[in-house]
Amino acid sequence: MTDTHLSQTRLDSLALDPRILAGLAETGFTHCTPIQAETLPIALEGHDIAGQAQTGTGKTAAFLLATMQRLLGHPAEPRDAADTICRPRALILAPTRELAVQIHKDALALGAHTGLRLGLAYGGTGYQRQRDELAAGVDILIGTPGRLIDYFKQRVFDLRGIEVVVLDEADRMFDLGFIKDIRYLLRRMPPPESRQGLLFSATLSYRVTELAYEHMNQPRLIKIETEQVTADRVRQCCYMTANEEKIPLLVGLVRGWLEGDARIMVFVNTKRAADRVWGYLQGNGVNTGVLSGDVPQKQRLRLLREFTEGSLPVLVGTDVAARGLHIPDVTHVVNFDLPEDPEDYVHRVGRTARAGAAGDAVGFVCETYAFCLPDIESFIGAKIPVEPVDPALLAAVDPGSRLRPERVRRDTRRSDERSSGDRARRPRGSETTTSTGQPSRSRRPRPAKPSPAESPASAASTDPAAAPAPQSPAPELAVTEAPRKKRRRRRRKPAANRGDGVQSPRPVEVEPVD
Structure with missing residues (x-):
């Protein structure tokens, strides 16, 4: 059948x-x-x-x-064997x-x-x-x-x-x-x-x-023309919500859907918003993945695999995840931010109700993106039912429950460890190379200062009879400890002006060519 x-x-x-x-x-x-x-x-x-x-x-x-x-x-x-x-x-x-x-x-x-x-x-x-x-x-x-x-x-x-x-x-x-x-x-x-x-x-x-x-x-x-631009079996609705109510409404809706066998995709407009929404969902006990351009490719593929297999119930993403991906059994799509391009709304909603299945698409008509709703309705040729927010749908969200993306801290820590590790592995006074590959001059290690117990003055103060006569330091030590004077290179005058009898070469005269 x-x-x-x-x-x-x-x-x-x-x-x-x-x-x-x-x-x-x-x-x-x-x-x-x-x-x-x-x-x-x-x-x-x-x-x-x-x-x-x-x-x-x-x-x-x-x-x-x-x-x-x-x-x-x-x-x-057939091709030539040499090709x-x-x-x-x-x-x-x-x-x-x-x-x-x-x-x-x-x-x-x-x-x-x-x-x-x-x-x-x-x-x-x-x-x-x-x-x-x-x-x-x-x-x-x-x-x-x-x-x-x-x-x-x-x-x-x-x-x-x-x-x-x-x-x-x-x-x-x-x-x-x-x-x-x-x-x-x-x-x-x-x-x-x-x-x-x-x-x-x-x-x-x-x-x-x-x-x-x-x-x-x-x-x-x-x-292939259809009566409506979006999929036929998508049940669409929107909630009129204030900006500060979006997170509590999302957490409340997701918790209710996850009581059944739900697989949810949440779309936002920016990568920063994706990290913020992921942090609140994860911080309130909802196992969530984030999919955006900042996520490394291996991690993006792993998240898609886990979401497809069902071990990850919620996926927050930008429009990177809105095109062409066939993920079966997506039951709900949430437009946390209404897209400014009406075509993106069609692609986002198309992640659910695929291959003849049914699904729900929910949009948040907030203070920031409410102006996008008329353009979306004009593009799809249908009115989207708009519902007020029932206070019973708002979850109690602690403002401090938001988690920061661990991947950002991990990448920063790795870069800091690499830079500090390079400095730690380089011994003081060792020869380094410049950007051209030539060895650069490094400073000589300074001699360690003697401790008070080992200094001659302390020895003389403790045992006056055994105090040795002051001696001049060894020549080698004096040369080493003496500060190096910076030599100033004099500019050599041309030979013709020095008066040493050496004549400077005359410039070669070149006759102009007609």
Whole structure:
């Protein structure tokens, strides 16, 4: 039986390779979603596609199936044995690291029986490991623009063999400023007539459409229109709240939801606000993770894995976590800060009610971001029910219960320990080097002053009979203890002015050339 969000088109009815169908059978997919039913027949014929559909409707599987079928249906051309540089046949570009990791995970599942080699390149971690994997050779390369350009300029791989190029979440590429990097890569591939282009996004703006027509070969524009922009099964509401009531309201709502089997995502607009909300939730006994641009990449992936598995019930994040991530069973999405861009509201709300499930989206209409609500309602074409705050929902939050992010203190402590450790390991008077690599002159160690019990004066005062006659210090000690006079270098006069009989060389006269 198929779900209501699926179409009547079966995946095994399409012209797909049996090895791809085997991977689909293992993943449990049987029917196409609307965007897959519209785009796959056209893409499998070799046409370029610019597709738009709601988030969570299967766009990733659509371009992965089309890409794998293209590579399996057109075997790679033989190469010269001397040509050892990696030459991928397909390139998939994603705007964020998390989305690139997820695409790679889905590609491994769908292409388990195809024999296609997959490569992944994204910033923040694994630089040398990723470089070695690409150098060994891949068929499908998935990554973010920055790390890909870095490896490309090092000639780890080239783009002359690209047969399929995919741009996922193309509108987000513009928002993050990647469009110059995208054009840099596209211009180093074969011409649009010699490759297949697939562009997918939740929203197709005019600038994205212009990019499609500039770097694609007569793309087919496909839009899956729905009655409302947000997912059909999302129950939306807002609370009119003051700024000082937002934290107590959030803690009260989260505690009530966690009494059941809830998985909650809380969105804020800034990294500083993410740390603040995380601190209050964690300080009031709610196990929470924070996901923002300041969190190291390994920790971000670990938090996403724990949140997906259910061991971490609450995740606070910025719009880094609002695009393209497929996390099943997210029951509640809270817009702690209403986004200033209405499109971001659609992507945030799209983290719940995915793949035909139901979910709740709650927004806080506060004093700071209340002006965003009319724009959001105009964009989604619907009024969001606004409810007053019931005092029973406000939790008793101690102002001192907020925790500071441990990761910030840990990073600061590590940098301080490194700097202090370098100073401690360097002995006094040792030779150091300057920035040019030349040894620098260090000060000589000062001789230790004698203690009062060991000084000659103290000995004479204690035993006058045994007091020795004063002697002059040894010559070596006198030289060592004497302060060094700073020598002043005199400026030598030219030989012609010294009167020592040495003539200065005359300047060579050069005749002008006409």
